[in-house]
Amino acid sequence: MATEWRSWRADDAAAWIAAPGADDDKYSRGVLGLVSGSVEFPGAAVLGVEAAHRTGVGLVRYIGPRGVRAAVLLRRPETVVGRGRVQAWLLGSGIDPTRRSFVLLGDLQHALADGVPVVLDAGALDLVGTHTAPTVITPHHRELARLLAAREIRSSFEEIRADPAEWAERAARELGVVVLLKGATTHVCDPAGNAFVLEAPTHWLATGGTGDVLGGMLGALAATHHARLARDAEALTSLAATAVWIHGEAARRASAANGGGPIVALDIAQAVPGVVGELLATRGD
Numbered sequence: 189m190a191t192e193w194r195s196w197r198a199d200d201a202a203a204w205i206a207a208p209g210a211d212d213d214k215y216s217r218g219v220l221g222l223v224s225g226s227v228e229f230p231g232a233a234v235l236g237v238e239a240a241h242r243t244g245v246g247l248v249r250y251i252g253p254r255g256v257r258a259a260v261l262l263r264r265p266e267t268v269v270g271r272g273r274v275q276a277w278l279l280g281s282g283i284d285p286t287r288r289s290f291v292l293l294g295d296l297q298h299a300l301a302d303g304v305p306v307v308l309d310a311g312a313l314d315l316v317g318t319h320t321a322p323t324v325i326t327p328h329h330r331e332l333a334r335l336l337a338a339r340e341i342r343s344s345f346e347e348i349r350a351d352p353a354e355w356a357e358r359a360a361r362e363l364g365v366v367v368l369l370k371g372a373t374t375h376v377c378d379p380a381g382n383a384f385v386l387e388a389p390t391h392w393l394a395t396g397g398t399g400d401v402l403g404g405m406l407g408a409l410a411a412t413h414h415a416r417l418a419r420d421a422e423a424l425t426s427l428a429a430t431a432v433w434i435h436g437e438a439a440r441r442a443s444a445a446n447g448g449g450p451i452v453a454l455d456i457a458q459a460v461p462g463v464v465g466e467l468l469a470t471r472g473d
């Protein structure tokens with residue numbers, strides 16, 4: 189039977205925001221750890237960290253090269269650098285998978301051994317299947333083609349672009365993880381058959397760094413739902429779709445604030461609190 193792709197909307201997203209209560213502290217809300225950025229791509233770390241903070245999370249821990257740590261702290265001094273306990277990981281943004289040092293590989297393996305939910309992006313996509321924690325991968329079409337080729341599943345960028353729904357579903361089945369396949373239309377699905385589709389509300393999103401922002405947002409949503417994810421791993425699919433919805437809406441607003449003009453990735457992160465606030469207001473709790 190053909191998969192039914194359900195459109196993910198504002199009211200769906202509103203149900204997946206964890207707002208803090210009187211009994212909460214930064215640790216109970218959830219800590220997101222990031223292993224991201226590199227000397228080549230320091231900006232990806234800054235963007236992911238900024239986006240995580242703006243989505244709402246108890247604490248953000250960043251692990252990466254010294255110079256990148258400095259850039260992250262300059263932008264967001266709220267961030268804690270170095271290892272420690274976390275409730276979810278975002279791994280790989282701004283990392284070239286062909287240039288991973290032993291230190292970096294150690295950090296990645298250490299993170300994967302934690303057993304907490306993981307978002308695998310860019311330079312960590314190939315680590316899918318090396319651990320058992322609830323996992324979501326966030327490739328674009330070219331990255332998915334490369335990932336599948338490495339698993340001896342023949343596909344090409346053109347084939348995936350022509351039928352992203354089919355390939356997202358196949359990847360979820362073959363890899364056993366949640367797949368968030370990025371593009372003007374984003375498909376989010378899991379091996380259990382949950383399948384959500386989202387049309388981007390603005391094509392200004394097609395600019396460098398917007399995927400790094402999405403990764404940080406999804407990491408924050410996973411960290412703040414750590415208790416739910418511990419008893420219901422399928423929640424990761426809904427959280428991934430929610431991240432895509434908020435990301436698109438934040439981009440639309442950032443562009444609208446400039447008369448429908450272009451945006452940069454950081455504009456999206458900065459528009460996120462307004463989107464989250466409005467989603468919460470529609471919930472009325």
Ligand SMILES: NC(=O)C1=CN([C@@H]2O[C@H](COP(=O)(O)OP(=O)(O)OC[C@H]3O[C@@H](n4cnc5c(N)ncnc54)[C@H](O)[C@@H]3O)[C@@H](O)[C@H]2O)[C@@H](O)CC1
Pocket residue numbers: 228229230231232233280281282283284310311330331396397398399400
């Ligand atoms: N500010 C930053 O630090 C940014 C870092 N980024 C990071 O960059 C890494 C690579 O991501 P991509 O999405 O570019 O990976 P792709 O798989 O799309 O591209 C890989 C490489 O192919 C080359 N390439 C592909 N298409 C090209 C074209 N049309 N013209 C010229 N060169 C082309 C580029 O050298 C690129 O680095 C990721 O780790 C990502 O997180 C990007 O997100 C962009 C912003």
Ligand SMILES: Nc1ncnc2c1ncn2[C@@H]1O[C@H](COP(=O)(O)OP(=O)(O)O)[C@@H](O)[C@H]1O
Pocket residue numbers: 328370371372373374388390391392393394395396397398399400401402435
């Ligand atoms: N033409 C487009 N229209 C709307 N959204 C797009 C378009 N192309 C890409 N996007 C979105 O922009 C983001 C790009 O992410 P990604 O490819 O990882 O970029 P980067 O690596 O530069 O961060 C994704 O959220 C994707 O869904």
